[in-house]
Amino acid sequence: MPVFAALGDEHRLRLLSRLAAGPLSISGLTAGSGITRQGVTKHLRVLAGAGLVRSSRRGKESLWQLEKRRLEEARRSLDLISRQWDESLGKLKLFVEEQD
Amino acid sequence: MPVFAALGDEHRLRLLSRLAAGPLSISGLTAGSGITRQGVTKHLRVLAGAGLVRSSRRGKESLWQLEKRRLEEARRSLDLISRQWDESLGKLKLFVEEQD
DNA sequence: TTGATAGGCAACCAGAAGGTTGCTCATACT
């Protein structure tokens, strides 16, 4: 649910952008991450909890991949706010002009 | 800097969307927020630290308003990741087809 | 079947985050 909270950690953002290049296993993601495998696992769980990522076992490793839809939902939320702001600025401008 | 972290709190998200309807003072934002004025202030500071919001004193009250640019930067970041993902899926599809 | 590789579970820890309260300061109103 709290998708922005999930995005709000640098390690998790990095994980996401690495996953954006294609599915990867946990050890794959751990390599060069600077933290432990367990740390990575925790982050992946958070991302999964936010619906940003999904895993599937393949043999002895579990492959993680991006769930694009949630990203786009998040993007749209931000879009919505900026649009509202544009409108409110529009109204403000109108208001100012009426003052003349 | 950590713009997503700033977005990752429900109170702050609500503050933002209220500000999207136009500038407001701290007490204005506090009303109906469910937390103390000091709490609101802290959240506003976080948002400001992320460059998402800006304040200006007007008489005895300080008016807070949205900083649209950062929102759009954040939106673009998400966009970038989904685009990369699209590409990677494209490559994956190609790879699968080669297998036949 | 033994070993190596990939991962899960649980406990633990330090520090950050969210929130409150109490006090002070400054501006506005009458």
Place this chain on the structure above:
DNA sequence: AGTATGAGCAACCTTCTGGTTGCCTATCAA
């Protein structure tokens, strides 16, 4: 002048978070 309103500062507390370590399970390969 005196009071009410809007806000800042600092201390404090509790909970959540990021990260680690130690140990156990499962799969693959020799």
